[in-house]
Amino acid sequence: MQSFIQKCRVSCSTKGLCSGLIASTLLLSLLSSCSWTQQTNLGIDTDRSVQEKTLSLVFESFEPKGQAELDRLKQDRTQQFCSTQRGLKDQSQLTQSTTQDQLAEQIRLENQALITPPKDGNYFGDFKRGELIAQDGRGKTWSDPSESPSGGNCYNCHRISKNELSYGTLGPSLYQFAKLRGINSAKDFAQASQNSSTDPLIQYTWGVLMNSKAYNVCTVMPRFGVTLNHKTQGHGGPILNEQQIKDLMSLLLDPRSPVNE
Amino acid sequence: MFSFNTPFKFVLKHLGAALLYAYAWSAFAQAQQLGVSTDAALAQYRSMLQDANPADLYVAKGQALWTKARGPKAQSLESCDLGLGPGVVKGAWVQMPRYFNDTRRVQDLESRLVTCMEAIQGFNTQEIIAQDFSKGERANIALLAAYVSSESQGMTFKVPQEHALEREMYASGQELFYMRGGTHDFSCASCHTQDGRRIRLQDLPNLSTSAGAGFAFGTWPAYRVSMGSIWTMQQRLADCFRQQRFPKPKYVSPATVALSVFMGVNASGQVADAPGLKR
Amino acid sequence: MRTDRREVLKKGALVAGLLMQSLGYLRSANAYQQNAFDAKSVLDLYKSLGLSVPVESKQITLTTPEIAENGAVVQVAANTTYNNIKRWIFMVEKNPVPLVAIFNLTEDVTPAVTLRCKFAQTSDFLAVAQLNDGKVFFARKEVKVTLGGCGG
Amino acid sequence: MSDPMRIRLQSAGGLTTVKVLMSHEMESGQRKDEDGKIVPIWNIQDVFATLNGRVVMSSEWGGGVSKNPFLQFVLKGTKPGDKLSITWRDNKGDTRTDEAVVS
Secondary structure, X not given: OHHHHHHHHHHOOOHHHHXXXXXXXXXXXXXXXXXXXXXXXXXXXOOHHHHHHHHHHHHHHEEOEOOEOHHHHXXXXXXXXXXXXXXXXXXXXXXOOOHHHHHHHHHHHHHHOOOXXXXXXXXXXXXXXXXXXXXXXXXXXXXXXXXXXXXXXXXXXOXXXXXXXXXXXXXXXXXXXXXXXXXXXXXHHHHHHHXXXXXXXXXXHHHHHHOHHHOOOOOXXXXXXXXXXXXXXXXXXXXXXXXXXXXXXXXXXXXXXXXHO | OOOOOOOHHHHHHHHHXXXXXXXXXXXXXXHHHHHHHHHHHHHHHHHHHHOOOOHHHHHHHHHHHHOOOEOXXXXXXXXXXOOOOEOOOOOOHHHOOEEEOOOOEEEOHHHHHHHHHHHOOOOOHHHHHHOOOOOHHHHHHHHHHHHHHHOOOOOEOOXXXXXXXXXXXXXXXXXXHOOOEOOOOEOHHHHHOOOOEEEOOEEEOOOOOHHHHHHHHOOOOEEEOOOOEEEOXXXXXXXXXXXXXXXXXXXXXXXXHHHHHHHHHHOOOOEXXXXXXXX | OHHHHHHHHHHHHHHHXXXXXXXXXXXXXXXXXXXXXXXXXXXXXXXXXXXOOOEEOOOEEEEOOOEEOOOOOEEEEEEEOOOOEEEEEEEEOOOOOOEEEEEEEOOOEEEEEEEEEXXXXXXXXXEEEEEOOOOEEXXXXXXXXXXXXXXX | OOXXXXXXEEEEOOEEEEEEEOOOOOXXXXXXXXXXXXXXXXXXXXXXXXXXXXXEEEEEEOOOEXXXXXXXXXXXXXXXXXXXXXXXXXXXXXXXXXXXXXX
């Protein structure tokens, strides 16, 4: 808890945002220490009795195994909210004309605030390592050792490099990611990466990899670079570490990467 | 895209994010198109195996097991009541999970088989629950499930919703289906609420629709080519939760039965085709 | 250890012998060609079977899936318009042991044979047809083996 | 101790398609177990088919045939009542014979 607030202080640029974040962090920790039945108290209009019955049924049905302890069933605010959003597919469908949409926007902003730039200001790594991370679907399950690094699972949902035919279609194709977005040469890439901290494509790609929920609040894409409130994440922090995210940045944006062939 | 009463400020604030998002999805149609040839090739691979499903070998073993005197009481399961009366196997599976008067619980096929194995044959329920899939009596349950489900092949799903507990289990199953959690924010719905999508090369049935639920619920137990063995619905669900990064669901626990009620009821009117054949 | 093995062999021989007797099938004429199943490459395999290197032929048709989502089970089929075929040799080129199966045909069967075999990786499937006149022909077709599941 | 095969026959115009599923582990001798030790090869080596007692097809298999093997071939000049038998023998000496009748 303490270290989380400190981390947050370091990365906050304005005082207001910072105190807001601390408040919401406190709220989160309060929520996570609440009893199971109180978890759903978000003012969301759904059948309380069904939710309560389900939560107690879930609690008696699961057991901890390996690194997957029961705290994984405790939802944070994003997870609670998105569990109630059935059939909501896209950020573009939100209008803020309803309480639901306003709440969605609040939660999106909370997620946005968790995105931090790379510590050394360099957004890129090695696209070859990035490909391996994209291929790797291991990590964080009860059968994975808790200390080993996680993979990105990227091919489960996305088409990425041309030669890998075994790709999923839950997410958009990322083949020719940079090419389709105006980076066609080593020169384009050098130019963009020189202004990494302001380049919209670099900022967007980094942001989605760090915390997808900052762009589409209930997207099925995991929040790869932020620490959720699970005790068991203490072992390895977020799903991917900063270096892994940099390697994925190169996989997607480097013109030499097989993605941009 | 936005309704007319949308505050203009909100639109402006989000135009950036929305545009970038639309941008990311722009290549989507292209990917779908490229996927067609792969899909056709995979369909060809699967249809070649479908014709002679190794699951048939396990159905024969399960049938032999059903009539064999076993367990501490040395009895066969021929008097087991799967919901249509003692000993009735034909058509029982397409009406499960259902409420059972004797246990006062809603039970799926495997849960009911465990009940019969304890009551009739004298096996210990807790020991069976503590075992691993594919080992000891759990391996036998997979054979029995293959046999029982095969006796409903070609029949139509009619999972009952008459008892209050059956309806309650449906509601809870639905709630759990959409419950996000774990390190990756996944719910069942993350993968199983859209038509025509794949994870890697695996087709993902849309379990919120009748056709999708019918296809998924109606083809487990199944012979898994990659495992060279029969997997039951309980095993399928447990491995889904593992990959969802959730803790482990206990064998035949209420949550797993609730999910089966949700799928089974959604599958109403669809035709059973188990045991199936899967990757 | 040694006696166990001898026992097993003896028992096996006994059972097989009985079967053959009852079926009137002289198995001794067709002893299992272990050396062929030890060959680590297609060329070594031809050598161990005493075959000349076969010629590619359009008269052989192979039915294989383009993509296999699991290499453990891939269904392959071979057929040919040569009416004097006496033997099929099925191979998966890049398997550690390329030889999968040998089929000795008679006039009582058509040349069409289907089998499910393992692919250790993406590889060509090869079927060699040995004709009664001693000529050997082959056809090949690639099967791409992919990772089908979630990779978890 | 081996389990029965499933033999299906489909006849049309004197041709009978034979589809056989066999119950066998078919260990390739290449696979490693959880402790990293090679699982010894255990596979069906010989398979032959007879029609009314006469051998019509014989084959030799290696560890590259899939677990629970499937084999299909076509008999010529069959008539109803013809008796087909399939026999396999594995490298441990275990054998199994099952029969089916052309209808």
